[in-house]
Amino acid sequence: MTTDQTPPVAGAKPLRADARRNRARLLEVAEAVFTARGTGASTEEIARHANVGIATVFRHFPTKEALLEAVLVRRLERLAEEGRRLAAETGPTDALFAFFDLVLDQSPVKNAFAAALADAGVDVRAATSEAGRALGQVLTALLDGAQRAGVVRRDLEVPELTAILVGTCRMLEHLDGHPESAKRARAVVRDGLRACTGSVEGPSPHGHSCP
Amino acid sequence: MTTDQTPPVAGAKPLRADARRNRARLLEVAEAVFTARGTGASTEEIARHANVGIATVFRHFPTKEALLEAVLVRRLERLAEEGRRLAAETGPTDALFAFFDLVLDQSPVKNAFAAALADAGVDVRAATSEAGRALGQVLTALLDGAQRAGVVRRDLEVPELTAILVGTCRMLEHLDGHPESAKRARAVVRDGLRACTGSVEGPSPHGHSCP
Amino acid sequence: MTTDQTPPVAGAKPLRADARRNRARLLEVAEAVFTARGTGASTEEIARHANVGIATVFRHFPTKEALLEAVLVRRLERLAEEGRRLAAETGPTDALFAFFDLVLDQSPVKNAFAAALADAGVDVRAATSEAGRALGQVLTALLDGAQRAGVVRRDLEVPELTAILVGTCRMLEHLDGHPESAKRARAVVRDGLRACTGSVEGPSPHGHSCP
Amino acid sequence: MTTDQTPPVAGAKPLRADARRNRARLLEVAEAVFTARGTGASTEEIARHANVGIATVFRHFPTKEALLEAVLVRRLERLAEEGRRLAAETGPTDALFAFFDLVLDQSPVKNAFAAALADAGVDVRAATSEAGRALGQVLTALLDGAQRAGVVRRDLEVPELTAILVGTCRMLEHLDGHPESAKRARAVVRDGLRACTGSVEGPSPHGHSCP
DNA sequence: GATGAATGAGCCTTCATTCAT
DNA sequence: GATGAATGAAGGCTCATTCAT
Numbered sequence: 001m002t003t004d005q006t007p008p009v010a011g012a013k014p015l016r017a018d019a020r021r022n023r024a025r026l027l028e029v030a031e032a033v034f035t036a037r038g039t040g041a042s043t044e045e046i047a048r049h050a051n052v053g054i055a056t057v058f059r060h061f062p063t064k065e066a067l068l069e070a071v072l073v074r075r076l077e078r079l080a081e082e083g084r085r086l087a088a089e090t091g092p093t094d095a096l097f098a099f100f101d102l103v104l105d106q107s108p109v110k111n112a113f114a115a116a117l118a119d120a121g122v123d124v125r126a127a128t129s130e131a132g133r134a135l136g137q138v139l140t141a142l143l144d145g146a147q148r149a150g151v152v153r154r155d156l157e158v159p160e161l162t163a164i165l166v167g168t169c170r171m172l173e174h175l176d177g178h179p180e181s182a183k184r185a186r187a188v189v190r191d192g193l194r195a196c197t198g199s200v201e202g203p204s205p206h207g208h209s210c211p
Numbered sequence: 212m213t214t215d216q217t218p219p220v221a222g223a224k225p226l227r228a229d230a231r232r233n234r235a236r237l238l239e240v241a242e243a244v245f246t247a248r249g250t251g252a253s254t255e256e257i258a259r260h261a262n263v264g265i266a267t268v269f270r271h272f273p274t275k276e277a278l279l280e281a282v283l284v285r286r287l288e289r290l291a292e293e294g295r296r297l298a299a300e301t302g303p304t305d306a307l308f309a310f311f312d313l314v315l316d317q318s319p320v321k322n323a324f325a326a327a328l329a330d331a332g333v334d335v336r337a338a339t340s341e342a343g344r345a346l347g348q349v350l351t352a353l354l355d356g357a358q359r360a361g362v363v364r365r366d367l368e369v370p371e372l373t374a375i376l377v378g379t380c381r382m383l384e385h386l387d388g389h390p391e392s393a394k395r396a397r398a399v400v401r402d403g404l405r406a407c408t409g410s411v412e413g414p415s416p417h418g419h420s421c422p
Numbered sequence: 423m424t425t426d427q428t429p430p431v432a433g434a435k436p437l438r439a440d441a442r443r444n445r446a447r448l449l450e451v452a453e454a455v456f457t458a459r460g461t462g463a464s465t466e467e468i469a470r471h472a473n474v475g476i477a478t479v480f481r482h483f484p485t486k487e488a489l490l491e492a493v494l495v496r497r498l499e500r501l502a503e504e505g506r507r508l509a510a511e512t513g514p515t516d517a518l519f520a521f522f523d524l525v526l527d528q529s530p531v532k533n534a535f536a537a538a539l540a541d542a543g544v545d546v547r548a549a550t551s552e553a554g555r556a557l558g559q560v561l562t563a564l565l566d567g568a569q570r571a572g573v574v575r576r577d578l579e580v581p582e583l584t585a586i587l588v589g590t591c592r593m594l595e596h597l598d599g600h601p602e603s604a605k606r607a608r609a610v611v612r613d614g615l616r617a618c619t620g621s622v623e624g625p626s627p628h629g630h631s632c633p
Numbered sequence: 634m635t636t637d638q639t640p641p642v643a644g645a646k647p648l649r650a651d652a653r654r655n656r657a658r659l660l661e662v663a664e665a666v667f668t669a670r671g672t673g674a675s676t677e678e679i680a681r682h683a684n685v686g687i688a689t690v691f692r693h694f695p696t697k698e699a700l701l702e703a704v705l706v707r708r709l710e711r712l713a714e715e716g717r718r719l720a721a722e723t724g725p726t727d728a729l730f731a732f733f734d735l736v737l738d739q740s741p742v743k744n745a746f747a748a749a750l751a752d753a754g755v756d757v758r759a760a761t762s763e764a765g766r767a768l769g770q771v772l773t774a775l776l777d778g779a780q781r782a783g784v785v786r787r788d789l790e791v792p793e794l795t796a797i798l799v800g801t802c803r804m805l806e807h808l809d810g811h812p813e814s815a816k817r818a819r820a821v822v823r824d825g826l827r828a829c830t831g832s833v834e835g836p837s838p839h840g841h842s843c844p
Numbered sequence: 845g846a847t848g849a850a851t852g853a854g855c856c857t858t859c860a861t862t863c864a865t
Numbered sequence: 866g867a868t869g870a871a872t873g874a875a876g877g878c879t880c881a882t883t884c885a886t
Contacts, residue, residue: 019866040251042859053868055862064860153399160396163385167396171378178370185371185378188364192403227886230849253876264851269878271849441845462673464880475847477883486881575821582818585807589818593800600792607793607800610786614825649865652870675855686872691857693870 023060025050031071039068076131079103083138092145096152097190099142103165104172104186136162152193164189234271236261242282250279280339287342290314294349303356307363308401310353314376315383315397347373363404375400445482447472453493461490498553501525505560514567518574519612521564525587526594526608558584574615586611656693658683664704672701702761709764712736716771725778729785730823732775736798737805737819769795785826797822 029050033041043064047054061067082102086095139158146152168189175182226234240261244252254275258265272278293313297306350369357363379400386393451472455463465486469476483489504524508517561580568574590611597604648656662683666674676697680687694700715735719728772791779785801822808815 016866022867043861044859047869054860055869056867058861059866062861155395156399157392157395159389160386160392160399163382163392163396164399166385167378167380167382169378170381171374174374174377175371181368181371181374184366184368185374188367188371188375188403189400190403192399192401227847227849229885233849254878255876265877266852266879267850273878275877438845444846465882466880469848476881477848478846480882481845484882577817578821579814579817581811582808582814582821585804585814585818586821588807589800589802589804591800592803593796596796596799597793603790603793603796606788606790607796610789610793610797610825611822612825614821614823649868649870651864655870676857677855687856688858688873689871695857697856 022052022056026052026057026060027070027074030067034068034071073131076135080135080138083142087138087141093149093151096142096146100165104168233263233267237263237268237271238282238285241278245279245282284339284342287346291346291349294353298349298352304360304362307353307357311376315379444474444478448474448479448482449493449496452489456490456493495553498557502557502560505564509560509563515571515573518564518568522587526590655685655689659685659690659693660704660707663700667701667704706761706764709768713768713771716775720771720774726782726784729775729779733798737801
């Protein structure tokens, strides 16, 4: 699985060695800075942390938004990759939950991931949605496996699975520093995902919908 | 439901009629603008939408942050009030779920509520935390009733309840325009909240934790 | 000697009792505030300290500049008055020096007086220069007396006397908190003023010019 | 007289040619504008006079206060340098008085110098006080030489010397356009500085204190 | 006549982006 | 291809002054 960041556009000149290094370092640093300081962090700060002139940032990413997008894409790609790995290394019974835990435990990225996806939703660039599509395929596989194994309710589909993941990130972000509460909150989501039929019908909340 | 905008500070002189009108309008507009455009929206934009000079905004709220806080407090107060009403008008079996639905259905506020609580967590002003405390009491009552009625798992406490609400807002925000997925996602959370014992122990996701 | 602040313009309506009180209080407060905080102090701050609405300030003084000018005029008038008193109560040998000391010792006003005169120089309003003229007459009398008494060099005239006073204020302001240095600096000026002939000729600083 | 604008900080990279030009021009213009319009002059005005965008000002001086300080430091440094030159080129009998005349004759700087020292007193930044210290050493040398030569009263020390210089600037500023008065006023100060013993004792202004 | 809310011009500062070196 | 200086459009906030109560 190559971590090649060169955009796979045909005809794109291969970058010079230092240029490729700079681009990689920039993405690394940008992710760290945006995660730590929020999307509002200045491009200059990123350039400084990367030991690079400001103009170099703009040579690689013509716009701040483009940089944000590239960071997001990289995240999605990484997640997809880890998802694939889990699907391969773990049985279908556990893989989906393992993936959830993996995402939710990425403490520094928690917030960032949520924010990233949210922004992605707003700003659907082609590239982004391509990376999103790849992640979607992975999630499809994981979900399908779990449902076949009977550990996840059958009425679930991928869109809401993503949303649940995002929402749970937010939820845990909100419980930072309260591990007991976080543990219980995660249990709520986990149990909600488990195999049971429907309950989707009607707002009537009486009685348990998992038979 | 009083729409009384007078701040409940004891020694504060009652505002002049026009001033009170402006203050109210500003809060209204600010909530709308911040909700639509995010926290980064400019104070000038708010002033313009409120048909008011920029200085008027700063007369009422000495700082942009203060304005944000006031908007947030108003939201929390409104929610607390609606929670109280539900607790009074609805049986304990339904009240908590009704409150959830009520919050989650407030389409324009969805995003805003989440952001608000998040910001509140960061910026715990006295006023904010007071309003938050009031809401907390309401949630305590609702949760307690639901647990006594046996419709919500007994191991839940208020902190995670709030977080779950916030996270679910985010989740639905992410599913805007996909009503079917949203319905299913809500079902997941609802079922996760239902009465069952524990499941908090260990990461073992095999088998259902609701006996 | 009345401290009547009513402008002596013929045909001016006599102010209502409270209005006169407000005007007086405003001048008092304005002098204090401008002295303490500098000319940049806001009119609102002055209004607040005077327990008066902001509009009241502008009713009495149509402009911030007008208020500054009024404060300055009051200062000049007060100084002229004290100068007259000294001329009457003290012998010509001491009166001028006593006046100097009196001015220089007005600790809180030191700075203010200098600044005031400077601003006055820039902004020569009719009123200001009238008050300045009155003070000039007093100085003329004091200087004349001292020269006749032979305690001040004969080549001095009023313009430079004023300037020396202003400059000495500044000088002492700069030595605030260093009483020993201030004492010596005042001695320098005092000795420079004493009776001696000329020294005005040429820049040749060799030898003492006081024979 | 080096007009080297490079800050003498060790590890600071040498500025690019155009940057150095702009920095120098900015200092020049800022001194002129602040002198003419007072410290309240807007940074935009300075930028405009320097044919530079506003952001360029803030690139070179991160704060308006920093710009003011830089202007002040430059002044102090220039004065110290000229003082040193005078001490070297002129005999001790004349050097101090020559320095006084030099400062007092710098027409455009007159006011500025006073204001600068005053502000320096208020805002003792490290850099400022360093430049002030350098100037202090020069004054010490000049004063010492003059006292040894017997042309200045022995009881004078540097602090009051500075203050006298500042005050005299103010004095002359006040006599702008009245050269005859200015000449006489300068004579007063000069004679006050001349060799004589004490007179510091007591407020008794009778009789000449120079024996 | 007093009050204080409203106003808009202006100030300092930041930031994404372009240009000369 | 990299660098960092320059740019100007905002943004938050203040203040003298006007207007409605």
